[in-house]
Amino acid sequence: MLLKIDRMSSDPIFKQIISEIRGLIDQGWLEPGHKLPSTRALAEQLGVTRSTVCQAYAELQALGYLQSRPGSYTTVQQRRKEVVYNPIYHSLIDWKKAASIEAVKLHEIFLGYAPERSSDPKGKDIPYDLTSIAPDPRLYPLADFRRCIHLVLLDSGAEALRYGSHKGYHPLCEYISKRLRLHGISVSEDEILITSGAQQGIDLIARFFGRQGKAVIVESPTYPSSIPILQFNGLKLLDIPMRSSGMDLNSLEKALSGEKVAFVYTMPNFQNPTGITTSHHHRERLLDICLQHKVPIVEDGFEEDMKYYGKVALPIKSIDDKNIVIYLGTFSKALFPGLRIGWITADRELILRLQAIKRFSDLTTNHLAQIAIHRFCALGYYDKHIQKLHRVFRQKMEAALSCMKSYFPSSMSWTHPVGGYTIWAKMTRRLGEKELDALTIPYGVKVSPGEYYFPRRAPSEHFRISIAHLNKEEIQEAIKRLGKALHKFF
Amino acid sequence: MLLKIDRMSSDPIFKQIISEIRGLIDQGWLEPGHKLPSTRALAEQLGVTRSTVCQAYAELQALGYLQSRPGSYTTVQQRRKEVVYNPIYHSLIDWKKAASIEAVKLHEIFLGYAPERSSDPKGKDIPYDLTSIAPDPRLYPLADFRRCIHLVLLDSGAEALRYGSHKGYHPLCEYISKRLRLHGISVSEDEILITSGAQQGIDLIARFFGRQGKAVIVESPTYPSSIPILQFNGLKLLDIPMRSSGMDLNSLEKALSGEKVAFVYTMPNFQNPTGITTSHHHRERLLDICLQHKVPIVEDGFEEDMKYYGKVALPIKSIDDKNIVIYLGTFSKALFPGLRIGWITADRELILRLQAIKRFSDLTTNHLAQIAIHRFCALGYYDKHIQKLHRVFRQKMEAALSCMKSYFPSSMSWTHPVGGYTIWAKMTRRLGEKELDALTIPYGVKVSPGEYYFPRRAPSEHFRISIAHLNKEEIQEAIKRLGKALHKFF
Numbered sequence: 007m008l009l010k011i012d013r014m015s016s017d018p019i020f021k022q023i024i025s026e027i028r029g030l031i032d033q034g035w036l037e038p039g040h041k042l043p044s045t046r047a048l049a050e051q052l053g054v055t056r057s058t059v060c061q062a063y064a065e066l067q068a069l070g071y072l073q074s075r076p077g078s079y080t081t082v083q084q085r086r087k088e089v090v091y092n093p094i095y096h097s098l099i100d101w102k103k104a105a106s107i108e109a110v111k112l113h114e115i116f117l118g119y120a121p122e123r124s125s126d127p128k129g130k131d132i133p134y135d136l137t138s139i140a141p142d143p144r145l146y147p148l149a150d151f152r153r154c155i156h157l158v159l160l161d162s163g164a165e166a167l168r169y170g171s172h173k174g175y176h177p178l179c180e181y182i183s184k185r186l187r188l189h190g191i192s193v194s195e196d197e198i199l200i201t202s203g204a205q206q207g208i209d210l211i212a213r214f215f216g217r218q219g220k221a222v223i224v225e226s227p228t229y230p231s232s233i234p235i236l237q238f239n240g241l242k243l244l245d246i247p248m249r250s251s252g253m254d255l256n257s258l259e260k261a262l263s264g265e266k267v268a269f270v271y272t273m274p275n276f277q278n279p280t281g282i283t284t285s286h287h288h289r290e291r292l293l294d295i296c297l298q299h300k301v302p303i304v305e306d307g308f309e310e311d312m313k314y315y316g317k318v319a320l321p322i323k324s325i326d327d328k329n330i331v332i333y334l335g336t337f338s339k340a341l342f343p344g345l346r347i348g349w350i351t352a353d354r355e356l357i358l359r360l361q362a363i364k365r366f367s368d369l370t371t372n373h374l375a376q377i378a379i380h381r382f383c384a385l386g387y388y389d390k391h392i393q394k395l396h397r398v399f400r401q402k403m404e405a406a407l408s409c410m411k412s413y414f415p416s417s418m419s420w421t422h423p424v425g426g427y428t429i430w431a432k433m434t435r436r437l438g439e440k441e442l443d444a445l446t447i448p449y450g451v452k453v454s455p456g457e458y459y460f461p462r463r464a465p466s467e468h469f470r471i472s473i474a475h476l477n478k479e480e481i482q483e484a485i486k487r488l489g490k491a492l493h494k495f496f
Numbered sequence: 497m498l499l500k501i502d503r504m505s506s507d508p509i510f511k512q513i514i515s516e517i518r519g520l521i522d523q524g525w526l527e528p529g530h531k532l533p534s535t536r537a538l539a540e541q542l543g544v545t546r547s548t549v550c551q552a553y554a555e556l557q558a559l560g561y562l563q564s565r566p567g568s569y570t571t572v573q574q575r576r577k578e579v580v581y582n583p584i585y586h587s588l589i590d591w592k593k594a595a596s597i598e599a600v601k602l603h604e605i606f607l608g609y610a611p612e613r614s615s616d617p618k619g620k621d622i623p624y625d626l627t628s629i630a631p632d633p634r635l636y637p638l639a640d641f642r643r644c645i646h647l648v649l650l651d652s653g654a655e656a657l658r659y660g661s662h663k664g665y666h667p668l669c670e671y672i673s674k675r676l677r678l679h680g681i682s683v684s685e686d687e688i689l690i691t692s693g694a695q696q697g698i699d700l701i702a703r704f705f706g707r708q709g710k711a712v713i714v715e716s717p718t719y720p721s722s723i724p725i726l727q728f729n730g731l732k733l734l735d736i737p738m739r740s741s742g743m744d745l746n747s748l749e750k751a752l753s754g755e756k757v758a759f760v761y762t763m764p765n766f767q768n769p770t771g772i773t774t775s776h777h778h779r780e781r782l783l784d785i786c787l788q789h790k791v792p793i794v795e796d797g798f799e800e801d802m803k804y805y806g807k808v809a810l811p812i813k814s815i816d817d818k819n820i821v822i823y824l825g826t827f828s829k830a831l832f833p834g835l836r837i838g839w840i841t842a843d844r845e846l847i848l849r850l851q852a853i854k855r856f857s858d859l860t861t862n863h864l865a866q867i868a869i870h871r872f873c874a875l876g877y878y879d880k881h882i883q884k885l886h887r888v889f890r891q892k893m894e895a896a897l898s899c900m901k902s903y904f905p906s907s908m909s910w911t912h913p914v915g916g917y918t919i920w921a922k923m924t925r926r927l928g929e930k931e932l933d934a935l936t937i938p939y940g941v942k943v944s945p946g947e948y949y950f951p952r953r954a955p956s957e958h959f960r961i962s963i964a965h966l967n968k969e970e971i972q973e974a975i976k977r978l979g980k981a982l983h984k985f986f
Contacts, residue, residue, distance in 0.1 A: 067807075068807040070776025083777075095843075098819065099790060106704065106708050112849075112852045119855075151649070156646065159645065160642070163636070163638040169834055202692060206858040238703075240707075268594070286575065317558040319560055324578045327579045342657035359599060363602060366695070372834065372836050
């Protein structure tokens with residue numbers, strides 16, 4: 007057995023012996039059953055200490071290359087080879103068959119899923135993309151955040167990088183509870199659970215209620231990423247039409263009388279996609295109906311901080327004196343979506359139960375991100391940032407609406423949101439996703455087809471415009487171009 | 497109607513009008529139906545412009561305080577009051593009844609759950625806590641990490657703070673695929689999905705297979721936080737006893753012949769809690785059995801990088817030529833647990849399906865953490881850190897085992913791990929959690945009772961010692977004290 011040992015190499019000798027012998031075996035030079043020299047003999051041959059050879063043999067034995075019985079020779083062992091990556095390998099398992107029915111359905115939805123590209127930036131080839139509802143990264147308060155994270159890692163670096171509490175970072179919960187008072191919501195810290203974004207909030211709630219064939223009531227249209235996860239968790243969707251004033255409450259009453267409903271999912275402010283904000287009166291009536299049927303409300307306050315015109319009612323949670331409202335909040339829509347920090351505010355008995363699911367599903371939310379966001383808020387940077395966003399978005403929304411008035415066909419109509427990011431436009435006929443793309447993309451513009459947002463997907467008269475991602479001038483140009491495209495058609 | 501307006505205040509006048517009128521209504525001075533002065537009259541009275549009053553009335557209307565009909569007076573509206581936090585409020589909803597059966601069970605487990613306090617630091621009053629398997633924060637490479645995160649925020653701050661890809665940050669996937677080759681695993685980036693820690697990996701896999709009444713095979717004892725989440729996802733546990741060589745493979749064969757099994761969950765290296773590492777031969781046989789039954793293996797490589805003695809076989813995944821092994825990896829056990837970065841490596845068809853579940857459950861994993869860890873690894877800091885850990889942990893493990901030999905009763909026995917963090921000790925009789933605490937805590941020491949780790953929980957002869965969290969000297973002192981306590985009893 008001839009081994010090449012390089013005494014000048016930085017690799018230790020025992021590692022060189024290992025790799026040489028592995029090579030000889032892997033290439034078939036030493037076959038299973040082949041007797042190796044004794045450690046003493048090999049040590050003499052190579053001019054190294056016997057312990058070096060012993061170390062190499064021991065590791066080769068652990069790796070399954072060698073076998074040695076006490077008082078006997080060391081021999082080469084029959085061993086499966088390490089697999090080398092091969093792009094055409096197929097699995098022995100048919101994953102589709104192995105999956106639960108729900109997982110198969112979710113995978114199918116995922117493959118055809120186009121809405122909310124926010125989370126998977128694509129379509130960069132389209133210069134005027136009005137589809138993303140992720141805030142414009144050019145508005146990020148980067149320098150302030152950099153300062154915060156630097157301070158956090160300096161003061162409490164080790165603390166910030168270890169496991170946090172399952173409930174969330176306590177000072178952040180305190181801050182959120184204080185800040186919610188600005189929106190009329192009065193809760194204690196133990197009614198707050200930090201989540202990896204509001205999406206995880208929806209999932210945790212669905213996992214809590216799910217799997218009993220219960221129904222969940224959603225608005226139609228609604229936030230499209232909620233639909234697949236509600237269904238995945240075994241909930242049946244009942245869709246209630248949106249009117250210009252919000253969810254149709256008469257239909258809601260009817261639906262609640264007929265079915266066992268786990269909860270009602272609603273976005274009272276700047277609803278996604280319609281941009282509709284409900285009145286205080288609508289919120290009271292919705293609450294009354296749900297109180298009467300003892301059905302919880304999941305209030306998605308994803309853009310609570312984006313009330314840049316001021317004329318918005320307080321959250322349903324603020325008037326919920328029977329603790330039936332489960333409120334979802336997030337830092338993703340006004341601050342940094344990539345940090346994935348959201349929260350659930352609800353009755354503490356429910357929070358404890360959701361915490362149990364969170365604890366066993368991913369232990370805790372990223373601790374550093376929570377501490378850094380808390381620092382950012384505590385130093386007043388968050389308020390400052392929100393004020394800036396309000397200034398910018400008031401201008402963007404005004405520009406968008408006024409351009410639509412100037413450039414869109416007069417046969418069209420659209421919502422006039424009092425905040426948030428999205429406008430819902432109505433054409434005079436139904437257009438599918440492909441038809442709409444074919445109409446607008448030649449003009450370098452992309453909007454989100456209405457069909458994405460209806461639980462029962464079908465071509466729709468609507469499309470959604472988001473003002474989140476582009477700046478004012480880009481929005482103006484986008485809408486001008488969109489107007490040209492629409493005029494050709496309507 | 498008398499309003500106090502302070503012209504010197506930094507609050508805008510219209511906000512002062514709003515808060516004054518809200519106060520009068522909330523305190524009952526203005527009752528529902530009360531007619532408000534016209535905007536013109538109030539403007540004159542206060543000496544402000546009419547538009548200021550209009551702005552205030554509009555916002556009060558949105559908040560549900562006022563009602564105004566065109567051509568008529570503005571009146572006070574009947575309105576639910578905002579709820580003030582009251583610690584004794586109960587919910588109208590009985591959450592226990594509203595929950596799914598699985599959620600009720602999970603909550604009960606959560607309430608009584610004591611193992612793996614790692615993620616919820618408690619028991620700081622016990623000076624020698626041998627329970628946590630979170631790495632000692634004193635070993636964190638803080639300065640290097642601070643440099644990385646600073647660089648990331650400087651070069652690509654906005655990029656790092658926006659939504660990332662659902663699959664995970666691509667350069668991190670590339671790095672992981674490269675690094676896995678060190679462990680004999682050859683996979684492409686599209687066979688990797690980044691998760692929020694390995695715990696989320698287990699949950700995603702369980703969600704994929706779950707809900708068909710299938711069984712899952714676990715080692716007994718096993719990682720305790722896996723049990724509740726497997727059950728929550730509708731999987732039935734079949735426990736196979738651990739021998740000194742690893743999972744009993746004869747029992748495994750029997751179990752696979754009798755039941756429809758979704759997957760086999762195993763930790764071949766430094767098993768938690770036993771510290772047992774299986775041989776290459778054991779891994780081959782386990783793979784052969786599962787290939788024969790076409791049952792996937794979930795290989796939890798949570799401490800793959802903690803092979804500080806070198807004598808460890810390569811992962812089962814390295815010899816899996818039929819793509820049936822689903823491999824879980826994590827940065828939590830060697831680097832920063834609070835960043836929650838782990839990954840799943842498996843057949844790309846399965847990865848795509850797990851990605852679908854991940855996408856709808858929390859969109860993406862924290863983007864900044866992924867980019868910062870990638871930078872840390874790419875600059876060579878991770879390798880450097882692992883080398884340091886190996887040096888430190890070799891010493892800690894040697895110290896622990898040698899102290900156990902010196903100070904433990906001779907009637908006891910324990911495992912001799914070749915890496916990782918945990919040692920499994922056996923007493924001469926069964927002790928429940930409380931009895932064991934009563935024995936050791938007076939000596940200032942805490943260990944993890946064996947009963948935590950058995951799927952069928954019952955007092956056990958075993959306890960687990962973790963060397964992760966304390967330094968060498970602390971471990972020596974802890975074991976000396978533990979020896980004293982045990983001598984009193986055995």
